[in-house]
Amino acid sequence: MKDCIVVGAGVSGLVTARELERRGRSVTVLEARDRVGGRTLSPSFGGARLDVGGQWIGPRQRHIAELVRELGLATFPQHHAGSKLLARGEDTVRYGGVFAFPRMSPWAMIDLLLARRRLARSLAELEPERPWASRDARAWDALTFEAWMNKNIRTQGARFLLSNVVRAVVAAEPEEISFLFFLDFLRRGGSLDETVGIPGGAQETRIVEGMQSVSERMASALGEAVHLGEPVRAIHQRDRWVEVITDRETHTGRFVVVSVPPAIAARIRYGVSLGRDRERLMDRLPMGSVIKFVVQYETPFWRQAGLSGEAASDRGIILMTMDATAANGSVAALVAFSLGKQGRYWAKRPPEERKRAALAELTHLFGPKAAHPVRFEEKVWVDDPWTGGCYCAVPGPGTLTSFGDALRASCGRIHWAGCETALEWPGVDGAVESGKRAAGEVQGRLAVETSRTMEVRA
Amino acid sequence: MKDCIVVGAGVSGLVTARELERRGRSVTVLEARDRVGGRTLSPSFGGARLDVGGQWIGPRQRHIAELVRELGLATFPQHHAGSKLLARGEDTVRYGGVFAFPRMSPWAMIDLLLARRRLARSLAELEPERPWASRDARAWDALTFEAWMNKNIRTQGARFLLSNVVRAVVAAEPEEISFLFFLDFLRRGGSLDETVGIPGGAQETRIVEGMQSVSERMASALGEAVHLGEPVRAIHQRDRWVEVITDRETHTGRFVVVSVPPAIAARIRYGVSLGRDRERLMDRLPMGSVIKFVVQYETPFWRQAGLSGEAASDRGIILMTMDATAANGSVAALVAFSLGKQGRYWAKRPPEERKRAALAELTHLFGPKAAHPVRFEEKVWVDDPWTGGCYCAVPGPGTLTSFGDALRASCGRIHWAGCETALEWPGVDGAVESGKRAAGEVQGRLAVETSRTMEVRA
Numbered sequence: 001m002k003d004c005i006v007v008g009a010g011v012s013g014l015v016t017a018r019e020l021e022r023r024g025r026s027v028t029v030l031e032a033r034d035r036v037g038g039r040t041l042s043p044s045f046g047g048a049r050l051d052v053g054g055q056w057i058g059p060r061q062r063h064i065a066e067l068v069r070e071l072g073l074a075t076f077p078q079h080h081a082g083s084k085l086l087a088r089g090e091d092t093v094r095y096g097g098v099f100a101f102p103r104m105s106p107w108a109m110i111d112l113l114l115a116r117r118r119l120a121r122s123l124a125e126l127e128p129e130r131p132w133a134s135r136d137a138r139a140w141d142a143l144t145f146e147a148w149m150n151k152n153i154r155t156q157g158a159r160f161l162l163s164n165v166v167r168a169v170v171a172a173e174p175e176e177i178s179f180l181f182f183l184d185f186l187r188r189g190g191s192l193d194e195t196v197g198i199p200g201g202a203q204e205t206r207i208v209e210g211m212q213s214v215s216e217r218m219a220s221a222l223g224e225a226v227h228l229g230e231p232v233r234a235i236h237q238r239d240r241w242v243e244v245i246t247d248r249e250t251h252t253g254r255f256v257v258v259s260v261p262p263a264i265a266a267r268i269r270y271g272v273s274l275g276r277d278r279e280r281l282m283d284r285l286p287m288g289s290v291i292k293f294v295v296q297y298e299t300p301f302w303r304q305a306g307l308s309g310e311a312a313s314d315r316g317i318i319l320m321t322m323d324a325t326a327a328n329g330s331v332a333a334l335v336a337f338s339l340g341k342q343g344r345y346w347a348k349r350p351p352e353e354r355k356r357a358a359l360a361e362l363t364h365l366f367g368p369k370a371a372h373p374v375r376f377e378e379k380v381w382v383d384d385p386w387t388g389g390c391y392c393a394v395p396g397p398g399t400l401t402s403f404g405d406a407l408r409a410s411c412g413r414i415h416w417a418g419c420e421t422a423l424e425w426p427g428v429d430g431a432v433e434s435g436k437r438a439a440g441e442v443q444g445r446l447a448v449e450t451s452r453t454m455e456v457r458a
Numbered sequence: 459m460k461d462c463i464v465v466g467a468g469v470s471g472l473v474t475a476r477e478l479e480r481r482g483r484s485v486t487v488l489e490a491r492d493r494v495g496g497r498t499l500s501p502s503f504g505g506a507r508l509d510v511g512g513q514w515i516g517p518r519q520r521h522i523a524e525l526v527r528e529l530g531l532a533t534f535p536q537h538h539a540g541s542k543l544l545a546r547g548e549d550t551v552r553y554g555g556v557f558a559f560p561r562m563s564p565w566a567m568i569d570l571l572l573a574r575r576r577l578a579r580s581l582a583e584l585e586p587e588r589p590w591a592s593r594d595a596r597a598w599d600a601l602t603f604e605a606w607m608n609k610n611i612r613t614q615g616a617r618f619l620l621s622n623v624v625r626a627v628v629a630a631e632p633e634e635i636s637f638l639f640f641l642d643f644l645r646r647g648g649s650l651d652e653t654v655g656i657p658g659g660a661q662e663t664r665i666v667e668g669m670q671s672v673s674e675r676m677a678s679a680l681g682e683a684v685h686l687g688e689p690v691r692a693i694h695q696r697d698r699w700v701e702v703i704t705d706r707e708t709h710t711g712r713f714v715v716v717s718v719p720p721a722i723a724a725r726i727r728y729g730v731s732l733g734r735d736r737e738r739l740m741d742r743l744p745m746g747s748v749i750k751f752v753v754q755y756e757t758p759f760w761r762q763a764g765l766s767g768e769a770a771s772d773r774g775i776i777l778m779t780m781d782a783t784a785a786n787g788s789v790a791a792l793v794a795f796s797l798g799k800q801g802r803y804w805a806k807r808p809p810e811e812r813k814r815a816a817l818a819e820l821t822h823l824f825g826p827k828a829a830h831p832v833r834f835e836e837k838v839w840v841d842d843p844w845t846g847g848c849y850c851a852v853p854g855p856g857t858l859t860s861f862g863d864a865l866r867a868s869c870g871r872i873h874w875a876g877c878e879t880a881l882e883w884p885g886v887d888g889a890v891e892s893g894k895r896a897a898g899e900v901q902g903r904l905a906v907e908t909s910r911t912m913e914v915r916a
Contacts, residue, residue, distance in 0.1 A: 142631065142633055142799075143604075143633060144602055144604070144605070144633055144855075146601075146602070146605055147602070147604055147605055147608065147633060150605065150608050173600065173855065173856055175600055175601060175602055175605060175855040175856070176854060176855050176856050233692075233727055234691075263741045266724060266725065267724065267725065267727065269691055269725065269727070273843060276805065276806075276840060276841045277806075279843065279846060280744070280802075280840065280846065280847070283721045283743075283744040283745065283846055283847075284744045285741075286738070286741040286742045287741065289860075340856075341600075341856050341859070341860060344738075344856070344860040344861075345860070347734065348734075348735075382734060382738065383734045385731055385737065388737060388738065388741055389738070389741075396634060396854045397602075397631065397633040397634050398631055398633070398634050398798075398799050398802070401799070402747075402799060402802040402803070403802075
């Protein structure tokens with residue numbers, strides 16, 4: 001019997017296990033895949049590992065930053081020097097330097113600034129840990145972000161930009177998500193600008209060794225406690241322990257922490273019902289839709305042309321790109337994203353067609369050199385059976401105000417981790433934070449039960 | 459080894475089994491509950507059984523009508539003589555007779571008539587079996603019904619009425635559902651008027667013996683083929699058969715038909731992956747939120763006061779009511795619904811508080827006699843672990859155009875039934891239709907495999 005069984009060896013699960021082990025508790029981590037890292041994945045491109053999963057650390061993201069330091073990993077700034085590109089139809093606009101925003105009409109600019117101020121004012125009124133308990137929560141959760149834009153945005157330019165912000169940061173469409181959810185997302189990011197920004201923003205820093213190294217280092221310290229290729233099928237709660245059933249065996253522990261996305265957690269069978277709120281919550285948390293491309297080139301030719309590698313496009317397969325070159329420059333690369341309904345559409349096309357279309361779009365943006373990559377890697381997260389999408393769950397209207405409290409509420413001896421349960425940034429940082437929280441909860445209950453047992457013995 | 463294992467003894471599952479058995483095929487039906495009927499449930503109120511689940515048959519609903527006849531059940535018209543009530547805040551308006559609509563401003567009336575015409579024009583353009591393949595499907599699936607109203611409705615009166623139509627017919631909020639889904643819902647109903655109407659509409663006819671009798675009669679003819687209290691946990695596909703695992707035993711069959719709601723089907727473990735489209739679809743089909751109250755009184759006192767029993771209200775717990783008196787008049791009753799976010803809210807309140815609030819609202823609508831029922835029955839479908847809500851699944855924007863084709867597509871030896879897979883009316887009628895379709899699919903494949911086996915033998 002272990003003190004705790006952890007389901008999922010992504011960042012949140014491994015942090016849970018690491019924190020408990022540090023306090024002298026015994027743990028087993030059960031991972032369905034044959035690798036650790038969950039939504040982080042860093043294949044090797046010869047000289048360097050580049051991220052086709054979670055990638056960035058922002059200045060507010062102290063949990064992951066601290067962990068990276070503790071694990072002895074190195075960081076480096078996301079490249080952003082140079083001009084950015086904005087492609088709409090056949091027009092491609094180059095901007096940057098003194099222009100913080102792409103060239104837009106003065107009306108669109110004013111519209112955007114007003115919208116930004118309105119968002120800032122609203123997000124300041126959110127209750128940090130339970131946004132669904134905020135004063136205006138019911139009204140905000142009864143709006144999609146699309147509906148909010150319909151009421152608050154007057155120009156096509158501002159709408160185009162904000163819609164792409166939504167797609168870029170939550171990988172869903174403005175009409176799919178609750179305004180309350182998105183507002184709280186911006187609150188966690190600090191502001192609209194910090195959420196989308198590179199320097200001073202959520203895309204500020206990368207990890208030299210690749211983000212998956214975070215999980216790998218934790219897993220290697222945990223050693224044989226981490227079991228790969230062992231998907232959890234059922235969790236049965238007994239009076240004083242839990243049984244966690246995999247294809248291979250039945251693990252018993254005093255507690256269990258489930259640290260997989262809610263829609264995946266719904267696929268586990270629970271011997272004791274989790275209750276209405278948790279069950280209905282899990283019905284209502286589909287994942288965002290992401291395909292991430294990392295395309296390696298001989299040289300970072302865009303830098304030579306004065307471009308930063310950042311681009312936004314409404315032309316088809318790629319919504320945004322960034323420079324993905326390795327820290328030491330040994331591997332030159334661009335990263336590109338297909339997001340939201342675009343991501344769902346392209347997930348269904350044959351890989352060759354996807355590659356052809358992605359390279360055509362990169363060529364449209366960055367010129368003919370982009371047509372000839374050294375290597376083309378893609379990760380279709382929508383197809384991944386153990387996350388069901390990326391980056392994280394995207395609640396539609398009504399979900400958080402009806403069932404938000406079930407996100408972190410333990411169900412008997414089952415506790416929940418994963419970036420969906422984070423109090424702060426709902427990405428890798430939130431995964432770390434949630435793992436610490438879940439470990440704290442379990443540690444607290446273990447302490448109580450141990451002291452009770454000692455009392456009984458005395 | 460059976461020819462077919464059916465998961466779920468609701469209407470669709472039992473029709474599947476019945477149709478296959480008629481053609482000489484062997485079946486087993488596995489039901490999680492200790493009763494048959496799924497989303498239909500007809501407790502006895504002394505002299506008669508009244509419906510706290512699926513209840514009505516409309517004139518277009520030929521599949522259920524035919525089945526009811528075959529089973530020797532009797533029907534009778536839903537009572538609708540008398541005035542209707544519309545409560546908004548403290549105002550209660552009585553209307554009816556020559557007024558098809560409640561008293562509204564001429565502007566609201568014109569607004570509503572224009573909206574109705576616009577809806578009719580759009581729904582005529584839908585492709586019947588695959589609305590997601592219609593010409594304008596992408597645009598319509600990128601709107602919530604709320605967003606459609608924002609563009610097309612100018613008056614508060616028309617918006618109030620249409621919002622309540624949405625809540626009444628799909629048990630979800632206008633901002634939660636895809637416009638494409640709702641438009642297709644109206645198309646299946648024939649029109650807006652037929653979908654919400656009593657005479658000539660989807661609420662035209664009731665079953666004397668209660669809707670659950672449909673399932674009970676089918677189950678009794680199937681005899682020992684129907685297993686109650688045996689939830690299916692896993693389905694493993696082999697080369698030439700399937701293994702269906704319950705808590706009690708492993709059933710083997712050549713094919714399996716899963717006839718439970720998609721969000722419940724997602725809880726079954728599939729040994730062979732169902733593939734991206736089916737998996738992502740199941741992540742995205744939450745159920746509507748319904749509490750159904752049936753309140754028995756000494757007499758149908760509202761009829762004596764010239765009221766039909768129909769009411770709509772925006773005041774709190776009850777969105778709509780109808781007369782629920784038994785066919786022979788032996789039991790007088792009203793049926794009332796709590797729907798959408800209202801249903802989710804009230805599902806969380808203690809039963810006594812719910813009863814108090816519901817009776818207070820009925821009293822507000824129908825007068826002091828409504829405060830003293832003979833009996834108060836409720837069914838909180840949101841809490842039901844084997845449907846997860848009612849009446850049916852409610853896709854948000856993007857789901858149908860991205861994954862609609864997976865609704866009915868078989869996955870290896872697994873076929874799908876249930877009203878979510880219906881081509882026509884997505885209620886009890888669609889359950890019957892989908893059961894026939896699934897049985898036809900399985901029968902076709904059984905015929906092919908049998909002839910192949912005979913060829914090999916020859």
